[in-house]
Amino acid sequence: MDEDTPFEEILQRTHEVLTLLRTTLIPDGMHIFGENPKEKAKIEFINSMVKYDFGDGISSRRILFSLLGEDMDFAISNPSAISVLHKKTYGELAEDINLFSLKFIEGVLEDDKKEADSITREILGKRLRRPEAIKGLSLLKEKIQDIANRIDKSDEIKALFHGKSAGFIEPGPSGLITRGRADVLPTGRNFYSLDPKKIPTPAAWKVGKSLASALIEKYKQDTGKFPENLGLVWFASDIMWADGEQMAQIMYLIGVKSLYQTNGRVKGFEIIPLPELGRPRIDVTVRLSGITRDCFPDCVDLLDEAIQAVARLPENPEINFIRKHILEKLGSLDGQTSSQEFREAGLRIFSSKPGTYGSGVNLAIYASAWKEEKDLSDIFIYWNSYAYGKGVYGKELPGQFVHQLKSVDLTFNKSVTDEYDLFGCCCYFSTQGGMSVAAKSISGKEIKNYYGDTRDPSHVKVNDLADEIRRVVRTKLLNPKWIEGMKRHGYKGAGDISKRIGRVYGWEATTGEVDDWIFDDITRTFLLNEEMRKFFQENNPWALEEIGRRLLEAHQRGLWNAEPEVLEGLKNAYLEVESWLEEKMGDVEGDFQGGTIDILTSEDVENWRGKMREFKEKLHAELEVKK
DSSP: OOTTSOHHHHHHHHHHHHHHHHTSOOOOSOOOTTOOOOHHHHHHHHHHHHSSOSSSSOOHHHHHHHHTTOOHHHHHHOTTSEETTTTEEHHHHHHHHHHHHHHHHHHHHHOTTSOHHHHHHHHHGGGOOOGGGGHHHHHHHHHHHHHHHHHHHOOHHHHHHHHHTTOOOOEEEOOOGGGTOGGGOSSSSEEEOOOGGGOSOHHHHHHHHHHHHHHHHHHHHHHSSOOSEEEEEEOHHHHHHHSSHHHHHHHHHHTEEEEEOTTSOEEEEEEOOHHHHOSOBOEEEEEEOHHHHHHOHHHHHHHHHHHHHHHTSOOOTTTBHHHHHHHHHHGGGTTOTTSHHHHHHTOOEEESOTTOOSOSHHHHHHTTOOSSHHHHHHHHHHHHOEEEETTEEEEEOHHHHHHHHHTOOEEEEEEOOTTSOTTSOHHHIIIIIHHHHHHHHHHOSOOEEEEEEOSSTTSOEEEEHHHHHHHHIIIIITOHHHHHHHHTTHHHHHHHHHHHHHHHHHHHHHHOOSOHHHHHHHHHHHTSOHHHHHHHHHHOHHHHHHHHHHHHHHHHTTSOOOOHHHHHHHHHHHHHHHHHHHHHHTTOOSOOOTTOOOOOOTTTOHHHHHHHHHHHHHHHHHHHHHO
């Protein structure tokens, strides 16, 4: 927003952001093996499982909105609107409903014989407007009791020792608690995953279709046109946690849909006719994770087959962007859809070399082994230019990968739960950020970076990556509740805080989407706060040294325009931390790097330089042949 933005629009946007922050679930520390949630923690745990509707129609939030005489879908989509019935905004009403849900769960756990009707009337009182909706609460009560019993049956310690004694460990499914998966409880079982032949599920297909439409609409709002090529990150978590929502999204983007057998297994796909689709077929460039590649090859093959089928359609290239980009590359081979050249030009799924994992960009960033964006781009292309698909397993095609990246308009990944977020692993910035910096470096144009939100499958959202970074920073990294939870874990908690800050730096290095105030507040919170410095000094001073050094590097590289007093405080605090480490290291031999950045690139390391030279020669040769 700029200074010309109307005040009403600013007010509405502010209300939406605050509502988003209020509705974010915040982890309170980490799981301790053998400890089950109790009392208040147990109530909040159950609430996180019954809040949303994940297919069984039992959602505490939806039921309570109905009891209050409100349309939940309208309320969630319009948090700044005022409820005529309750004289408050729907954002405030959603917060009330969360409290009502917690009280209802508490009432059920306190007296399992008390009727749901009675508990609800005590909680809502005169605010109850639709008594007929109470019938849904009996099913909610049963679900709460079932979850509570499953929690109480969890005995991880007993299961561990039973297994060590060669005893039989009962099998059980895996999944996300916050996606309503009560069947993963009790814990302590020998968990298994899923049937990949059922991916994407019909429920995931609906979410994926909404996600694809929301992504296209977001880009159109920002630019006024359709995106032609989307850079998408496809992790195994999409399949294992969300039943293939993103796979379904990719399928709908290109204009195909899944076909199912009576047993729920996917038997293939069918092309969606253009009149029914109502828009162009969007091209995709998929960065496949190593685990998806190795564990779910059937899903990879199905997606590749769908892409190839769309590429061969005799449609106008201006409404079939996959075909358009293939023909742009091949030129005179228009129509020769059976040729090997056409097949290779249609490959859209890329990953690291068979047997390897990661995109390489995180390693370069953590080692300070880059000088400019092009260095990160070169590393991303070098590590990830191996194509995969039906009958193609890890074929090195750097030229094809570069051609695809050149037309990428945006990058995208998504969150399915508050249990994990974009600071939870370095692979997130390494892949989406790596793809973004590579596409920008190759094309010379600015790349849009988006992040999806399917935490509530009935209300799919697509936001700017910068907004998602701000949300997670505010609700977790800089949230006193989250920080106190991490402090309970001493050395481990301090180390995890340091890792997350390193990932904030990684996102800025690859996308430039991290605000200066975030680095300012990280410095104030962890290095300029005397209590926090004492925590790190007593538990893990090396973690605080890493935080300080990474912040100094962000400033020295021009990634962070620090407030002068913050920067001065950082330098002084870092010197203090260095003195701690010098005392602890004592007689340890060797040099201590300290806050100085020692940048090494491929030009400085002989073996690395040789490999990069060989790779670039191969890339150049491939591009020349295609000309």
